[in-house]
Amino acid sequence: MEICQIEKITDCKHVNLFSIQYRDRAKNIKNWVFASRSQDPDPLNQEKVGVDAVVVVPFHRQAEKLVIIKEFRVALGGWQYGFPAGLVDKGETIVQAGERELLEETGLAITRVLKKSPAIYSSSGLTDETISLLFVECEGTPSNEFNEMSEDIEVILLSRDAAKGLISKPGLKFDVKSWMVLSMFADYGIIS
Missing domain, CATH: 3.90.79.10 (Nucleoside Triphosphate Pyrophosphohydrolase)
Incomplete structure (x- = not known):
């Protein structure tokens, strides 16, 4: 599994949506959307400190x-x-x-x-x-x-x-x- 790219979809105060593209074990490109409390454009590359x-x-x-x-x-x-x-x-x-x-x-x-x-x-x-x-x-x-x-x-x-x-x-x-x-x-x- 490999993360290929991530894009911030929304810009809200308490929660945002992110679109993520990843490669599965068979090397197929897949897409996923997830919610995050992060304001960062790439929350997966940040060291998470603390608890939300x-x-x-x-x-x-x-x-x-x-x-x-x-x-x-x-x-x-x-x-x-x-x-x-x-x-x-x-x-x-x-x-x-x-x-x-x-x-x-x-x-x-x-x-x-x-x-x-x-x-x-x-x-x-x-x-x-x-x-x-x-x-x-x-x-x-x-x-x-x-x-x-x-x-x-x-x-x-x-x-x-x-x-x-x-x-x-x-x-x-x-x-x-x-x-x-x-x-x-x-x-x-x-x-x-």
């Missing part, structure tokens, strides 16, 4: 429940169950971004970081976006008062039984990472 986004997996210690969100996602044309998440701002650590996103989307505060993943790819068939999963304990009363006007989010606290019931309902939309964590929580009571 953080996904916070919060466990509310006082309530003994996992915190998830139900959020309207434009690309899905409907509601998706997932975890608080967002872009890591320039100069911000993953934990700082996680604290900000958890507060903005749920009104809750991180009390303890349990585990932080390295940079992992969210959907490598479509994008070079990297995320870090941040497993935390949190406290506070859930609130939507900090939501941005462009977000429509409902905060949900789930027991193990409620998580099991939620993931078994047909027709609901889940972020893949969230479904996996909810499944582990429902079956084994663990989040990290």
Whole structure:
């Protein structure tokens, strides 16, 4: 496999499309389009530093429940169950971004970081976006008062039984990472 050429198709603030031409194992020329958070005209030739986004997996210690969100996602044309998440701002650590996103989307505060993943790819068939999963304990009363006007989010606290019931309902939309964590929580009571 060999990358032959890459062309930036769009010039948007948060995500861009790139057309890539490559040679497969049989030496045939193929084309692919992928999304990237990069503003660079050739993101594949750049040393990727840092993580694009953080996904916070919060466990509310006082309530003994996992915190998830139900959020309207434009690309899905409907509601998706997932975890608080967002872009890591320039100069911000993953934990700082996680604290900000958890507060903005749920009104809750991180009390303890349990585990932080390295940079992992969210959907490598479509994008070079990297995320870090941040497993935390949190406290506070859930609130939507900090939501941005462009977000429509409902905060949900789930027991193990409620998580099991939620993931078994047909027709609901889940972020893949969230479904996996909810499944582990429902079956084994663990989040990290």
